[in-house]
Every structure is written in C-alpha cells, then in structure tokens.
Amino acid sequence: LAKTTQPISMDSYEGQEVNITCSHNNIATNDYITWYQQFPSQGPRFIIQGYKTKVTNEVASLFIPADRKSSTLSLPRVSLSDTAVYYCLVGEYSNYQLIWGAGTKLIIKP
Amino acid sequence: EAGVTQSPTHLIKTRGQQVTLRCSPxxxxxxxxxxxxxxxxxxxxLLWYDEGEERNRGNFPPRFSGRQFPNYSSELNVNALELEDSALYLxxxxxxxxxxxxxxxxxxxxxxxxxxxVL
Incomplete structure (x- = not known):
C-alpha cells in the first residue's frame, strides 16, 4: 500500500516559484499522481495530474523522476491567492484505493 | 455544466440524532x-459508489452508511451522532x-x- 508524505506547511513570497514535494515510496507501475488545491470551507480542486516525467498546464507543472518515488508540484510566480492547502494523491490501480497526503499548507506573503 | 451539488450546506444536530446528507454528481x-x-x-x-454499488469503504463504524440511486445521486447517513462527527462532509x-x-x-x-x- 502506497503512503504519501508531504510537508505540513511552507511559506513563500509573491512572485516566487514554489515547489512542493510529495514522497510515495511504494508507488506501483500503473498508479497515477494527482494534485489538488483546497481553500477554507471549500472542496478540493484539481490542479494537475501525471504518470511520469513532466506535465505542464496553465497553472502548474508536475515533475516526476524516473523512479516515481516522489513528485514535485511547481507553482510559478505565486500570488496571495495561491494561499491554500495542497494535497497529493496516489491512485492505486491494484486495489482501487486513493491514497491522499495529509496536505501542505502554503502561505504566500506580500 | 452544473458542478457537484451537496445539501444541506450547514446543519446542527445533537448527540444521538441521525443525519442524511445528499449529493448530486x-x-x-x-x-x-x-x-x-x-x-x-x-x-x-468514507465511501465510494459506482453505478449503484458500494465499491470501497473507509475505516469508519457501521453507523456511517450510504447509497447511490439509479440517477447516480447519493446519500450519506450517519446514525447515533457523536461530537467527533462534527466535520465538513465532502x-x-x-x-x-x-x-x-x-x-x-x-x-x-x-x-x-x-x-x-454536533452539539
């Protein structure tokens, strides 16, 4: 069973690039990695998803090394509105489990 | 396209009561x-339903239950409410x-x- 581990909290400043890393040591070959963003009193919102190497969309990039034991969410040029909790999720294909990280609280300062 | 809708948005119950939460996918x-x-x-x-069937269940006591209807909407029922059931249900x-x-x-x-x- 995969276990996901991510930092509890991070601070950064407006305009900086922020990288949040999630460890998932027991990830299997067919498991996907997804990141979600959650604001207070709202449901999480999909940010980006990947399987291997690098994925980029209009809001973020996701880097997955060859061994896939970790993944890094990269947020370019953050703003105050990026203050939120970020969750990584590993979808275990073998047993249909969704393994959520505990979340990283990101605080962006002016 | 309408998003996922849940009802009610807020509710207050007392210990021992029962609650039903609803979700439209x-x-x-x-x-x-x-x-x-x-x-x-x-x-x-808590629970995962697909096409009307329970596919997986989390580590919660049996007083947490639910179902999925033919139109794929779903209900979550919690019986014998306890103080620690106070939470956001997503x-x-x-x-x-x-x-x-x-x-x-x-x-x-x-x-x-x-x-x-839960009070």
Missing part, C-alpha cells in the same frame, strides 16, 4: 465518493476513462460540502 459521472474532513485536518475516506464525483475506472486517473470534482455540527 456532475452529469455523466457514475462514481461518487464521500469524505469527512474535521476542522483543520485532511481528508478521511462529496466528489468522477467519470470513467473510456469506460474504465482508473483510480487517480479519474479526476475527482468536489462539491462545496455539508458542514455538520
């Missing part, structure tokens, strides 16, 4: 997931990928949640 989504999120904490998986839905359930690859769309307070 996005049109075309066949899977519904229920999560519990206590204040300031992460997501705790529903999410997903569609299959080319007819298949691919855990994690099927993106979850969450509702805004139902905030339950």
């Amino acid at each position: 996005i049109s075309g989504h066949t899977s519904v997931y229920w999560y519990q999120q206590a204040l300031g904490l992460g997501l705790q998986f 529903c999410a839905s997903s569609r299959k990928n080319r007819g298949f359930i691919l855990p994690g690859a099927n993106v979850l769309t969450f509702g805004a949640g139902s905030r339950l307070t």
